[in-house]
Amino acid sequence: xxxxxxxxxxxxxxxxxxxxxxxxxxxxxxxxxxxxxxxxxxxxxxxxxxxxxxxxxxxxxxxxxxxxxxxxxxxxxxxxxxxxxxxxxxxxxxxxxxxxxxxxxxxxxxxxxxxxxxxxxxxxxxxxxxxxxxxxxxxxxxxxxxxxxxxxxxxxxxxxxxxxxxxxxxxxxxxxxxxxxxxxxxxxxxxxxxxxxxxxxxxxxxxxxxxxxxxxxxxxxxxxxxxxxxxxxxxxxxxxxxxxxxxxxxxxxxxxxxxxxxxxxxxxxxxxxxxxxxxxxxxxxxxxxxxxxxxxxxxxxxxxxxxxxxxxxxxxxxx
Amino acid sequence: xxxxxxxxxxxxxxxxxxxxxxxxxxxxxxxxxxxxxxxxxxxxxxxxxxxxxxxxxxxxxxxxxxxxxxxxxxxxxxxxxxxxxxxxxxxxxxxxxxxxxxxxxxxxxxxxxxxxxxxxxxxx
Numbered sequence: 001x002x003x004x005x006x007x008x009x010x011x012x013x014x015x016x017x018x019x020x021x022x023x024x025x026x027x028x029x030x031x032x033x034x035x036x037x038x039x040x041x042x043x044x045x046x047x048x049x050x051x052x053x054x055x056x057x058x059x060x061x062x063x064x065x066x067x068x069x070x071x072x073x074x075x076x077x078x079x080x081x082x083x084x085x086x087x088x089x090x091x092x093x094x095x096x097x098x099x100x101x102x103x104x105x106x107x108x109x110x111x112x113x114x115x116x117x118x119x120x121x122x123x124x125x126x127x128x129x130x131x132x133x134x135x136x137x138x139x140x141x142x143x144x145x146x147x148x149x150x151x152x153x154x155x156x157x158x159x160x161x162x163x164x165x166x167x168x169x170x171x172x173x174x175x176x177x178x179x180x181x182x183x184x185x186x187x188x189x190x191x192x193x194x195x196x197x198x199x200x201x202x203x204x205x206x207x208x209x210x211x212x213x214x215x216x217x218x219x220x221x222x223x224x225x226x227x228x229x230x231x232x233x234x235x236x237x238x239x240x241x242x243x244x245x246x247x248x249x250x251x252x253x254x255x256x257x258x259x260x261x262x263x264x265x266x267x268x269x270x271x272x273x274x275x276x277x278x279x280x281x282x283x284x285x286x287x288x289x290x291x292x293x294x295x296x297x298x299x300x301x302x303x304x305x306x307x308x309x310x311x312x313x314x315x316x317x318x319x
Numbered sequence: 320x321x322x323x324x325x326x327x328x329x330x331x332x333x334x335x336x337x338x339x340x341x342x343x344x345x346x347x348x349x350x351x352x353x354x355x356x357x358x359x360x361x362x363x364x365x366x367x368x369x370x371x372x373x374x375x376x377x378x379x380x381x382x383x384x385x386x387x388x389x390x391x392x393x394x395x396x397x398x399x400x401x402x403x404x405x406x407x408x409x410x411x412x413x414x415x416x417x418x419x420x421x422x423x424x425x426x427x428x429x430x431x432x433x434x435x436x437x438x439x440x441x442x443x
Contacts, residue, residue: 112416119417123406125376126399128324129331145400149407150421162407162418179421186419199416216424223423240437247422247430250408274436276429283436 001065004311005057008050011308015047020210024217030281032289033224035297037194040218042301044197050308052102057312059095062087067312105204112200116192120153127153127162134163140180142168148249152183154192161187166249175242178234185229191222223278236282243279326350326369331378335396340382340389343367 020043023029029036057067063077063084064070074095077084086092127141134140140161143149148167153160161183168176186192198215205211230239274280289297333349334341341349343366350361370390373379382389394402405411409420425433 116416119414123403123417126403129328129378130396130400130403143400143403143407145404147404147408149404151407151418153418164404164407182421183419191419192416195416219424222419226419237437240433243422243425244430244433244437247425247427247433250422251425251427251430274429274432276425278423279425279429279433283433 001057001061001067001070005054005061008054008057008308008311012047012050012054015043015050015304016208017210019043020214020217024213028289028293029217029221030224030277031286032294032297033221033228035289035294035301037218037221037225038298039301039304040214040221041194041197042304044201044214046304046308048105049305049312052098052105053308053312055094055098055101059087059091059093059098062091105201108204109197109200112203113196116196116199120155124153124155124160127160131162148246150179150183150246152186154187154190159187167246170245170249171242172238174234174238175245178230178239178242179246181230181233182226182239185226186222189222189225189229191225194222195219220278224281227278227282231282236285240279240282243282323369323372326365327373330366330369330373331392334379334390334392340391342387342389343370344387346370346390 023036023039023043026036060067060070060074063073073084077086087095127143131141131143134142139159140163143162143164145164146166147164148170149162149164150167151162153162161180163176163179167179171179195215195218198211198218202211202215227239274283329350330346333346343363347361347363347366350366370379370381374381374390378393379390380393382391406414406417407420409415
């Protein structure tokens, strides 16, 4: 049990710090956002499991050789059985921390889900009073506003894609198709659920620097996944033009197209380096990651979940 | 028969477009006018139900000093649209997870660089 708790603690530390940092810097993630997404989800799950498991096993260690026997001793102790020795303050502290952390994570997840659902319902209601249904597609709503925006609102009782009138006016037919395919992918692939754990993780453990990092990485990945769906319909350049129009309208970037362009024939061309990996992969199309590599990454993700699960479930694995 | 959602919308449209507050009877009469979704068979109790729902959601206020009570919209149509747009543009804190925006986390600087790249001659 002691060894198990040390292994779990080591795993928890790896999953809380170096592994997320490494993955957020990995270049291959733009070439297979799907594999990267699986890996992120498994890191979050395995990280939580090993963190709680390490505390639980270390705290229970003095009370028995296996998880079951020590839990039984623990219950007896709580019930006031005089034959059971108290494990000592430090171990009781570890047990309490394990319980608190477990409750904290689950409660924050429930609270985040509840808050987001309520905010979405409110938004959806006002939307139903103000928007028009698209004549061709009843799950697309058009909002009467000149600023070009596009977004989707996931919901269990009917998700919708929302476009502003300004967007419909400013985009070409192909660009509009790209936007629709992008938003539809968010809804069809339930990206809201993929983000939920990371949103609540960030709420629950704000002091953990990697929780912000992971959330940002996962947010970027769902955009890449949705872009990939759009690229099945249109050319990368069409999607980029649509993104540029929406970004210009939304962020108040200069509206005169050639204002910042270097004079004709200026050497070097654009000097600014794009920092967005999402945009970079649309500008220079990269080959998809090979099947073997992708399989390895997904197998690694499964191993990450399997390791702490096995250590927790198979009691006395090492004794 | 119109759904409750359609009725809410029609009632809000009437209240938004009307300067003086309206009574449930006046609303019923306006809803019965040709071309509206509700049709003629609408009972005033239905209108009151819709108004009660809208009041509970904070969209409609009731003037109670004289009978019959008169109803008015709390927030204008434009203000509601601006609130929706602010969420859509991601300018509201604590609302990041509510909806998925097409542009995601692209910043103004990145949009600017993208414009240069897309407009450069060898990329046309």
